[in-house]
Amino acid sequence: LKKNKITDFQEKVYRTAKRIPKGYVTTYGILAREIGCRSSRAIGQALKKNPFAPFVPCHRVISSDFSPGGFQGKREGLNISRKIRLLSKEGVLFSNGKLVDSKRVYRF
DNA sequence: AACTAAGTGAAGT
DNA sequence: ACTTCACTTAGTT
Secondary structure (H helix, E strand, C coil), X not given: CCCCCCCHHHHHHHHHHCCCCCCCEEEHHHHHHHXXXXXXXXXXXXXXXXXXXXXXXXXXXXXXXXXXXXXXXXXXXXXXXXXXXXXXXXXXXXXXXXXXXXHHECCC
């Protein structure tokens, strides 16, 4: 069985992710800087597990190039469709695999 | 405990 | 497009 232990790092990530307002998104890099980490990749690593979904809105975190990034461990397939749909419901629209409105990026 | 590989990136060349 | 950087987690030895 899996013992899901939350590390210090993950806690920071989750707590910060929760501060993203509904209708906005942020990037792995921005989030990383916010918690004083220089590796955006580590953020994705933590979000991937996301033991608190949807309490922790991991779907509001995208890549810095405005592509959706990944969702539930993958970067393609139905997972991404679900991510995009979730965001659409919140008013964050994607077109051709890219974020339409760059003003929707939340900067803490 | 130490090492390796991979992961929902980012930035530089 | 390719390469390098940076950090964590999970698995292997």
